[in-house]
Amino acid sequence: xxxxxxxATNLDAxxxxxxxxxxxxxxxxxxxxxxxxxxLVYIFFAFDVPGLAGRANLNNAVxxxxxxxxxxxxxxxxxxxxxTSYAIEGSRKGAYPEGQRxxxxxxxxVITIDLGADHxxxxxxxxxxxxxxxxxxxxxxxxxxxxxxxxxxxxxxxxISASDRRIxxxxxxxxxxxxxxxxxxFNYFPGxxxxxxxxxxxxxxxxxxxxxxxxxxxxxxPNITGAVSDWWxxxxxxxxxxxxxxxETILMAFLGTMGAAIIALPLAFLxxxxxxxxxxxxxxxxxxxxxxRGVDALIWTVVLARAFGPGPLTGxxxxxxxxxxxxxxxxxxxxxxxxxxxxxxxxxTGAKPLQRYRFGVIPQVVPVLLSQILxxxxxxxxxxxxxxxxxxxxIGLLLTQAIQTQNDWEQVAYYIVLIVLMVxxxxxxxxxxxxxxxxxxx
Amino acid sequence: xxxxxxxxxxxGLDAIRDSYMAQVHRRRLYGGLALLIFxxxxxxGFNIADDRNAGGFWSGLHQIGDYPADVLSEAWEKRAExxxxxxxxxxxxVETVNIAAVSTLIGAIGGLFLSLLGTRGLAKWPRLIxxxxxxxxxxxxxxxxxxxxxxxxxxxxxxxxxxxAIAIHTAGALGKMFSEVAENADLKPVExxxxxxxxxxxxxxxxxxxxxxxxxxxxALLRFEINIRASAILGFVGAGxxxxxxRNSMAWGPGRFDEAAAIFILLFGTIVFFDQLSSxxxxxxxxxxxx
Numbered sequence: 252x253x254x255x256x257x258x259a260t261n262l263d264a265x266x267x268x269x270x271x272x273x274x275x276x277x278x279x280x281x282x283x284x285x286x287x288x289x290x291l292v293y294i295f296f297a298f299d300v301p302g303l304a305g306r307a308n309l310n311n312a313v314x315x316x317x318x319x320x321x322x323x324x325x326x327x328x329x330x331x332x333x334x335t336s337y338a339i340e341g342s343r344k345g346a347y348p349e350g351q352r353x354x355x356x357x358x359x360x361v362i363t364i365d366l367g368a369d370h371x372x373x374x375x376x377x378x379x380x381x382x383x384x385x386x387x388x389x390x391x392x393x394x395x396x397x398x399x400x401x402x403x404x405x406x407x408x409x410x411i412s413a414s415d416r417r418i419x420x421x422x423x424x425x426x427x428x429x430x431x432x433x434x435x436x437f438n439y440f441p442g443x444x445x446x447x448x449x450x451x452x453x454x455x456x457x458x459x460x461x462x463x464x465x466x467x468x469x470x471x472x473p474n475i476t477g478a479v480s481d482w483w484x485x486x487x488x489x490x491x492x493x494x495x496x497x498x499e500t501i502l503m504a505f506l507g508t509m510g511a512a513i514i515a516l517p518l519a520f521l522x523x524x525x526x527x528x529x530x531x532x533x534x535x536x537x538x539x540x541x542x543x544r545g546v547d548a549l550i551w552t553v554v555l556a557r558a559f560g561p562g563p564l565t566g567x568x569x570x571x572x573x574x575x576x577x578x579x580x581x582x583x584x585x586x587x588x589x590x591x592x593x594x595x596x597x598x599x600t601g602a603k604p605l606q607r608y609r610f611g612v613i614p615q616v617v618p619v620l621l622s623q624i625l626x627x628x629x630x631x632x633x634x635x636x637x638x639x640x641x642x643x644x645x646i647g648l649l650l651t652q653a654i655q656t657q658n659d660w661e662q663v664a665y666y667i668v669l670i671v672l673m674v675x676x677x678x679x680x681x682x683x684x685x686x687x688x689x690x691x692x693x
Numbered sequence: 694x695x696x697x698x699x700x701x702x703x704x705g706l707d708a709i710r711d712s713y714m715a716q717v718h719r720r721r722l723y724g725g726l727a728l729l730i731f732x733x734x735x736x737x738g739f740n741i742a743d744d745r746n747a748g749g750f751w752s753g754l755h756q757i758g759d760y761p762a763d764v765l766s767e768a769w770e771k772r773a774e775x776x777x778x779x780x781x782x783x784x785x786x787v788e789t790v791n792i793a794a795v796s797t798l799i800g801a802i803g804g805l806f807l808s809l810l811g812t813r814g815l816a817k818w819p820r821l822i823x824x825x826x827x828x829x830x831x832x833x834x835x836x837x838x839x840x841x842x843x844x845x846x847x848x849x850x851x852x853x854x855x856x857x858a859i860a861i862h863t864a865g866a867l868g869k870m871f872s873e874v875a876e877n878a879d880l881k882p883v884e885x886x887x888x889x890x891x892x893x894x895x896x897x898x899x900x901x902x903x904x905x906x907x908x909x910x911x912x913a914l915l916r917f918e919i920n921i922r923a924s925a926i927l928g929f930v931g932a933g934x935x936x937x938x939x940r941n942s943m944a945w946g947p948g949r950f951d952e953a954a955a956i957f958i959l960l961f962g963t964i965v966f967f968d969q970l971s972s973x974x975x976x977x978x979x980x981x982x983x984x
Contacts, residue, residue: 287798298853303853307847307848312847502741509731544968546961547922547961549925549926559748560746561746562742562748564739641926641929643747657846670835671831678834
């Protein structure tokens, strides 16, 4: 009887407990999403997301998106001298040689620019410009000193922005800007023009087959060496500098990671309880690891850049110092977990301490160490890109510069593609090496 | 019989020993060659880096301490103002930590979906597994700075570009780690739930998540540590927070070293604090798993 009573009260108590537990779990299931939602609402206002719409510049996004896969040819007239120049991307490096111009420009006295789809711009003598746009009146503009005289009505459609100093017209076929000093027409074409050869190279406009198998194009040089050298020294796309920059970035990652591993390994022995009997030394090494890790690559970069100046070495050293801390921590943890039996076996043969480490400990920890090092090699390629942007070296710097100049978005797109490819190749390489060195299982 | 076997043994032993020694020699040779290549790579790499650097390694080595010494001495002279500066820069610190926290949160949610959709046995659309894996690879491969710089151009400076950039990278990185965990999840609860007619989201929520939650949270915490550093660095290229303040105070040079020192202290303290906090929770989570 008593036993059953006891069982009943026990059962009640258990049930009560279970109910409470479930209630708590249910509360948790609701509370966690609610806390996350509240936090996101707080962030929404703390980061001023509502104000973002005002600050965001959608025009920038449109230029970026359209420029990244197309190039533009500038036809510029200096309104004072009346000279007209033609240049790809408006850059001196992309200028057409004297006496040459795109085939959609014609006329000598009156220069007619055919943008396509019946959009025509005419540069008339006397700093006058005529613009024909289908479905709109003929636009006439005359530059007088620093101001412009036009026949545009008071209220213009939103693809025209007009003041008496500057007129901008954006059409699907191209863009026209006019100021007192100059009139400029941008004609857009898809692709990355001049990616292979600039206009001053004799190989520009020749196909691959013509270069490989055709007649000698430049009488002074064989086709292939000439073409490769002109491509390599392309002033617009700077393939040589880009290759060097990628090399620098990978070099930073490699030097930093490997150097850190070399320095961290002996220090890790000092920090591991099994190998370092002196408590003070152990604690000191660990605090050193924590310190260099905590200071972080950003601060190391800033400090080292003062001593060594900008460049890849500074980046490599910043990675090296930070990762020495990380590796030291990881390595010493791996060393604490080694199996004592192998060390005993080695010492039973009369091995000295150094030999015990070499043959008893190292073979056990090498797989862990290698996989960590290779993982960091890949991740440091990304860090090196970022550090390069700060310290001034590598592809990160090129990317930052290209974004800051704000006009060569196709180069930005090119650098982004190269960076992503570089990281993916390093990722693949590190996975492949890991497979080769320590087997697939790890 | 015995004679024959006795006679043949030494010869067999010799052959084995010879081939063993040959193997050892070959292995040592390969090991030595690999070491040699490695040393050459390191040395030449160091020389190239040294050549392309603005200042040389050996000439700069004794100057390493100069800048920290300048900063520290100036900060020490103005030590009375230091608490005030720390208070002044505290909002920037909060912003840096918030960027890291939100991007970890969003990235973890994104990584969760990427991992569940990209794991064999769990995916909602098994045919699309390679697609989700490639998406996660791509997101992982893009360094934060690339997205951040482009977004700063479009959206203007501030925390949002950094947040989006870090969140995208985090989603990719966590997607990979999460799916490695999810691959080892027990499928029986999922099958049991499927037999009751549970939908895909119910199966994931009730069948998979409870199994993988400790590991997921542990990985997310590790990412949070990494993201605090990333958010400080992105601030340096114009994305707000502590890094941005650091760049400004650095641009001023001497005279503002006390500000730089205050920011150094805050950054160092934050990183160490969150490292300790997260490693404590991660230890607890992984220990809890063993029970």
